[in-house]
Amino acid sequence: MAILGTTLNAIGLIFLTHAVYSAHEHTAAFAHAPLPLDISIELLVSILVLSAGVVISSPQLKPIQWAKWSGKMQREGRKGDGRWTKEGEEIVTENDPYAFLGLDAGVGGKAEGRRGFWDVRAKRKEYTEWVKSGGKN
């Protein structure tokens, strides 16, 4: 439905621009002459297409009766008024929702972040060396 609305809007806008430009050129050439029939028809058709596109691309109406509204919510689950991803997840925050994991800070940044691979043997070696040296520093 969204694609249909956008297509209708695009077609309507192109025809409307063309019709208005044609009318402007016509009146510039022949002042006080009535508008030719083809320009009028193009104008009216473009307006009809454009208003159809505007109506179709508008958001869905919501049922106002409490019974129907809550029934719809029961069937389809609670849907907030905010934005939703294509996968059906509500977008709660504007930013990266997994920022608290600190993945970005780990690779090039200064913070620790989360590593994909943790070298256990190297860490163990480091630890034994630290123990051998007497547990200093």
Place this chain on the structure above:
Amino acid sequence: MNEERELAINPVVGSSIQHNNQVVSNIRNLTASLFGVAAGTLGLESYPGFIFYLVGTLFVSVLLFVTRTGGKPSEYFHKPLGDLWLGEVFGGLSGFVLTWTLFYGLVRA
């Protein structure tokens, strides 16, 4: 009193009414400006321009009735006649006159 009892039996959802009126208002304002562009380019003057606007809004109302409400406007509007068919018709009139005069001046004059 009768309406109050009716509302007590079949309560309505305020946020849905608000949302629907907002959608209708947005559509009216957008299409009113478009009809103004057409009326100005066609060179309509005086009453024919306003009649053009009323015909255009009637067309938009029919489109809303068919595509948005699916033929059952009472499900989406508390008063279908006032909110869907006549809703925001005069609110869009100022936008219509604005673009009407602008495009009349740009294209025809």
